[in-house]
Amino acid sequence: MVEQLKKSVRDVPDFPKKGILFKDITTLCKEPSMFVRMVDMMAHRHIGKKIDLVVGIEARGFVVGSALAYKLGAGIVLVRKPGKLPHKTHQASYTLEYGKDTLEIHQDAIQPGQNVIIADDLLATGGTAGAVAKLVEQMGGNIIECSFIIELDELKGREKLSPHPVFSLMSF
Ligand code: AMP
Numbered sequence: 001m002v003e004q005l006k007k008s009v010r011d012v013p014d015f016p017k018k019g020i021l022f023k024d025i026t027t028l029c030k031e032p033s034m035f036v037r038m039v040d041m042m043a044h045r046h047i048g049k050k051i052d053l054v055v056g057i058e059a060r061g062f063v064v065g066s067a068l069a070y071k072l073g074a075g076i077v078l079v080r081k082p083g084k085l086p087h088k089t090h091q092a093s094y095t096l097e098y099g100k101d102t103l104e105i106h107q108d109a110i111q112p113g114q115n116v117i118i119a120d121d122l123l124a125t126g127g128t129a130g131a132v133a134k135l136v137e138q139m140g141g142n143i144i145e146c147s148f149i150i151e152l153d154e155l156k157g158r159e160k161l162s163p164h165p166v167f168s169l170m171s172f
Helices: 002-007 032-046 059-072 125-136 155-159
Strands: 012-013 019-024 053-057 075-079 087-096 100-105 117-121 142-151 167-172
Touching: 002 032, 002 167, 032 059, 032 167, 053 059, 053 087, 053 125, 059 075, 059 117, 059 142, 075 100, 087 125, 100 125, 100 167, 117 155, 125 142, 125 155, 142 155, 155 167
Parallel strands: 053 075, 053 117, 117 142, 142 167
Antiparallel strands: 012 019, 087 100
């Protein structure tokens, strides 16, 4: 089943920079049966648990994050690129596989003690999700899991997210 999902991810060489093999999930998400299966498999372990919020990371993390939140009866929180969120924010800067960036979250997005899943399409070096995990922790959120569709094993992002539990549906 996972093999079928893996096959529907498209490899795009040299995007957005030379030397990066971009894992394109649009080919997976546009297939109704694949998309449903993907969300079901990511949500499965948490059904019946108390998950308050899913934190989705701009932009592909919104796709997987909001579907996961709906499935789990949780709220969805948006972590966005600078200047996009309208209210007061907390910020975190981080390094990613192809550059540097800053992310923002609304200051009132998470209440202390809320159970949170962090969601994105792909775990590479772990810089992005690590920065989001720090924000969630600073706000008093309880990180239940960092969830990804794809994990790039050799970049060891999982280690950077330690001690938080990491789930990925497929790895390359
Ligand atoms: P990192 O911070 O290194 O774990 O990078 C993860 C973030 O960058 C995620 O938001 C991904 O969408 C994006 N990303 C990094 N590398 C790739 C890749 N090879 N293919 C697709 N997206 C990537």
